[in-house]
Amino acid sequence: MGIMNFTGTTLKNLFSKPATKLYPSVPQDYKERTRGHVVNDIDTCIFCGMCMRKCPTGAISVDRNTRTWQIDRMNCVQCACCVKNCPKNCLSMGKEYTTPDTEKTIDVLQKILTPEEIAAEEAAKKAQQEKIKAAMEAKKAAEAAKAAEAAKTEEPAKAE
Amino acid sequence: MSTRSIVPFGPQHPVLPEPIHLDLVIEDEKIVEAIPSIGFVHRGLESLVNKREFTEYVYVAERICGICSFLHGASYCDAVERVMQIELPGRAKYLRTIWAEMSRIHSHLLWLGLLADAFGFESLFMQAWRIREKVLDMLEASTGGRCIFSVNCVGGVLKDMDASMLKGFVQELDKMEIQVRAMEKTFLSDATVNNRLRGVGILTKQQAHELGATGPFMRASGINRDTRKLGYYAYGDLEFEPIISNDCDSYARCEVRIREIYQSFDLIRQAVAKIPDGDIAVPVKGNPDGESFVRVEQPRGEAVYYLKADGTKFIDRFRVRTPTFANIPAMLETLKGCDYADVPIMVLTIDPCISCTER
Numbered sequence: 387m388g389i390m391n392f393t394g395t396t397l398k399n400l401f402s403k404p405a406t407k408l409y410p411s412v413p414q415d416y417k418e419r420t421r422g423h424v425v426n427d428i429d430t431c432i433f434c435g436m437c438m439r440k441c442p443t444g445a446i447s448v449d450r451n452t453r454t455w456q457i458d459r460m461n462c463v464q465c466a467c468c469v470k471n472c473p474k475n476c477l478s479m480g481k482e483y484t485t486p487d488t489e490k491t492i493d494v495l496q497k498i499l500t501p502e503e504i505a506a507e508e509a510a511k512k513a514q515q516e517k518i519k520a521a522m523e524a525k526k527a528a529e530a531a532k533a534a535e536a537a538k539t540e541e542p543a544k545a546e
Numbered sequence: 547m548s549t550r551s552i553v554p555f556g557p558q559h560p561v562l563p564e565p566i567h568l569d570l571v572i573e574d575e576k577i578v579e580a581i582p583s584i585g586f587v588h589r590g591l592e593s594l595v596n597k598r599e600f601t602e603y604v605y606v607a608e609r610i611c612g613i614c615s616f617l618h619g620a621s622y623c624d625a626v627e628r629v630m631q632i633e634l635p636g637r638a639k640y641l642r643t644i645w646a647e648m649s650r651i652h653s654h655l656l657w658l659g660l661l662a663d664a665f666g667f668e669s670l671f672m673q674a675w676r677i678r679e680k681v682l683d684m685l686e687a688s689t690g691g692r693c694i695f696s697v698n699c700v701g702g703v704l705k706d707m708d709a710s711m712l713k714g715f716v717q718e719l720d721k722m723e724i725q726v727r728a729m730e731k732t733f734l735s736d737a738t739v740n741n742r743l744r745g746v747g748i749l750t751k752q753q754a755h756e757l758g759a760t761g762p763f764m765r766a767s768g769i770n771r772d773t774r775k776l777g778y779y780a781y782g783d784l785e786f787e788p789i790i791s792n793d794c795d796s797y798a799r800c801e802v803r804i805r806e807i808y809q810s811f812d813l814i815r816q817a818v819a820k821i822p823d824g825d826i827a828v829p830v831k832g833n834p835d836g837e838s839f840v841r842v843e844q845p846r847g848e849a850v851y852y853l854k855a856d857g858t859k860f861i862d863r864f865r866v867r868t869p870t871f872a873n874i875p876a877m878l879e880t881l882k883g884c885d886y887a888d889v890p891i892m893v894l895t896i897d898p899c900i901s902c903t904e905r
Binding site: 389391392394395396405417418419420421440442463464465466467470479 | 605689735
């Protein structure tokens, strides 16, 4: 047991720089891998909704029809699960932490298409609908043919 | 004969960061009995396992606790890997070991700071937390998170540490060790600190064994047992001996934890020297089906995990027995007969983590 054990540390502290930073006037230096907040590059997003399904806290919601992607920043826990599962790699983690807030904020990102893109999308939709229609008709025809064949095989059986 | 009265302690108490309530039955200034009650921060994380896919539950599992977060996530992955009979790549095992030891250092330094704060040595508390900041920086640089790392996945780990990063960390740890040694002098040989810790809260070896204490709390009562000796992750390849003390008091618990910090420094150095090259994860196919049982040594003691899966992507049952839960009966035993003023130190010396206990 002794006394004055802390003196060395005290003297060292007296002549050394402070361990803390004068935040926010001195900015925080984030590390390369810091997971601060989720960033979405909305131009490459295809609104597949994979991030929404995989999110452990349900912070993300995606609407394919209105082409919106929104995130509840207060619910997000920065686990980067959405980033891991994104098929287009449009999600990434930004270094900066989200700012403190007094209200719950939801960030909404909407993809705005050019007239050409809208036309192309509508054309693709139409083509797909036609494809479905053709497939349905083909299926109907096949079913009718099958029914006719069944009737044919049944008829001779009845005649006998 | 003096009359007995009941003094409530917690759930809001300056010394406790987390809510536990004790009804202290006191006679004069002596504690006769302590009746605990928990249940203030129950979050139902265990039942969430039915609602999250087994690959996504890792992120929930590591949020069971803020301090032993890494081992909760890693042990959950370990439990699923055992069910699916996945053999981890060697590098992933070593990376998990390094991160587990780093979180042990950060947990023990946090505890030392809280202990200093509990006996009123404010500046010592700040010294401990200043050293802890270094290890938090290392964890942030390697994983992206300071306390919750999110680097585990079923089948391995998500992030790698290259040779230069590991070398930098070892150099940083060497500097940290010098600082911890300077701080150790105050913790272990200062007269004021000794007066508050020596002979306070005796838990004999027999009592520790009977009441099922775990972790540094148990090892400070002279029981030589450390779950890391089972050789999970890379611990089988590393050389270490469990740290024990025969003093059985609060001072012994402080000493054991300080020496465990040095042990963790040593284990990280060994792991960095032996880490093999190769993949950090193996691909996982299919869903788990079966049961598994995992034991790990967390900073606070032994944690036990039970997992039962039924072949779907949702796991049937996941149960966690945390070290604090096992330590509460022994803590109540130490409280009997102690001074009312020593109760905060008694409660603190088990390193209580109530969020863990209640999940």
